Amino acid sequence: MSKNEFTCDCNIIHEDIVRDTLSKMPSEDSFNKLAEFFKILGDTTRTRILFALDQNEMCVCDIANVLGMTKSSISHQLGILRRSGIVKCRKEGKEVYYMLDDDHVKELFEVGIEHIEHKI
Amino acid sequence: MSKNEFTCDCNIIHEDIVRDTLSKMPSEDSFNKLAEFFKILGDTTRTRILFALDQNEMCVCDIANVLGMTKSSISHQLGILRRSGIVKCRKEGKEVYYMLDDDHVKELFEVGIEHIEHKI
DNA sequence: TTAATATATGTACAGTTGTTCAATTATTCA
């Protein structure tokens, strides 16, 4: 492995470590999907929506009231959560009821809260 | 609970559900911290750094080589990860070695990957 | 001290994101 194989602007220090780590790195696609998933959880409005839906299935209007925000912004965020497969919905007349569509979310919340409490 | 207690622009539909959910919602501060934590994981560069550090402790230069990016951008991201208590470092001469400082990260990665694989 | 190297940091800029407002769709009921 010659120096010019490296794409960055620095001298290589531990070729063996770099090589070993490189061989274990998952595909770029995997990282994109993983980061995308965390990014969706990385917004206060969305975490509050998800926590609320973990307590009760609710319509858009209910969620807007719980969060004290407009229906429009809630609907925009629900769209993001829906398109990423984190929540699902069911229509009943004019109303649309939302609920969690992913067991992992609850698990992630627990680990996330553990992390936060550990850091206090 | 009268209608004007609600801060949003919509008619209340299920007062009991809203009230119940409201009573269970954690503080704004908790949500801010939780979202902040996920936001930090919600970037491809940072997830790659964390995955790499989960394989081997490494100096900035090594990480830059593994990721094919400049030392400057890696250092900026390491600063974010350090300040949020996700990685820690140890200095050895001119070099600074970084490592994970949080067991939760590994756990979150596993749950995140499960989610992604489940959704394919 | 001076030169070389590893890392950190400040600034600037392009790209992204969340909210608001306005308009639209879908459904119910008179």
Added chain:
DNA sequence: TGAATAATTGAACAACTGTACATATATTAA
């Protein structure tokens, strides 16, 4: 059908974020 209501969607704008470049700091060795 037409009015009312729930939700969605599009556009615009401010705020934020990641990277690159330039510069600064820190350490080593000559």
